[in-house]
């Protein structure tokens with residue numbers, strides 16, 4: 521068994537790549553192709569920048585994977601972890617015990633969430649938070665004497681994680697094809713993607729039509745059988761799909777009409793990303809239950825949470841007995857200490873209002889001004905520090921690239937080679953930079969993005985993509 525890394529403390533990028541190819545299975549990756557090319561080795565990071573093993577500096581337009589909201593290398597977060605590791609590196613929150621970091625974090629989350637989301641259940645990943653929501657809302661309805669309310673309604677092209685429950689609830693066709701059978705009692709409705717699917721409808725009419733799809737589905741399966749509707753305020757991994765303004769209020773009206781619970785999956789939208797603490801506040805609805813992860817700790821340590829409104833919590837607490845659910849690392853003290861410090865910094869530095877009033881509007885305006893007329897760019901949508909750019913074959917006739925033309929990946933690779941991390945979701949390019957990014961750094965992202973769109977356009981024109 522080769523043991524190159526341990527045997528050679530001064531591992532080089534090549535030895536790391538070799539060990540990676542031999543032993544490391546990467547998520548959402550064609551390992552065969554990766555092993556031929558070799559993985560890019562990221563060595564260190566500071567602020568909004570990463571450095572790879574060739575010494576190349578990359579500006580991180582994705583905040584890691586939509587999570588490093590405060591940027592890299594924040595000493596306060598490092599100290600919070602270090603101090604907590606010295607005091608109490610681990611203890612569980614099962615069996616009638618608690619500790620200060622988990623308790624104070626629960627209180628802090630209750631303070632920053634809107635409405636009566638006053639009760640917090642911890643886990644370690646967004647996927648676990650989604651599983652928790654599914655189990656909790658079904659359990660809630662059983663306690664309410666309606667065990668038949670089991671159906672969860674999600675949406676096409678939604679992403680809710682990679683466990684069997686998350687994959688089932690999400691609307692990613694590629695995930696549905698593998699590792700099934702999927703969870704039962706899950707239904708999906710169309711996504712509110714106006715530019716891609718709105719046809720000749722006005723944005724407003726399309727918003728109503730997409731919400732009406734929920735009412736139709738509720739009536740189709742029977743209102744008494746539905747536990748909850750689950751949606752991301754803005755679909756992230758789906759390509760940053762910003763719904764029409766009237767969509768969420770209409771969804772809320774329909775859910776209230778049929779007494780269907782609303783779950784907001786805030787794993788990406790939470791903690792300032794859209795210019796409010798939570799995406800539901802940007803889009804005008806009040807969820808009964810919320811999942812959060814990523815920006816909760818700025819990605820420094822894995823931690824997620826479910827914020828539960830009074831309605832569900834009161835039933836669980838008063839009538840539930842034991843809730844037979846939880847994880848070894850629910851409320852992990854070190855992750856909780858980092859998340860607590862992260863929330864403190866977000867508040868102290870007024871990061872959410874910086875996104876709402878300063879950097880978010882600047883980012884959105886610059887994107888539109890400087891990329892909006894690019895021949896490859898069909899449409900730009902976004903809110904706060906989230907943006908999605910639809911790459912199209914022809915702007916005027918709104919002709920999309922076919923599914924076999926991987927123009928997004930070509931553009932992403934140009935970005936990598938030119939010092940920018942911009943992710944492709946199919947043929948949509950997406951950006952989600954750290955919330956502490958400066959205007960000059962936004963300019964740098966947009967300069968590089970423009971250059972890479974030009975290079976991609978040249979590839980299209982030269983027939984390299986077909």
Ligand code: PXG
Pocket residue numbers: 585644645646647648650679680681682686752756757785786787788813814
């Ligand atoms: N809900 C939402 C809205 C997410 O974006 C999850 C749940 C699952 O979280 P965990 O921590 O279990 O990964 C996510 C995660 C991508 C990408 O390629 C997006 C996510 C994860 C991995 C890749 O954009 N989002």
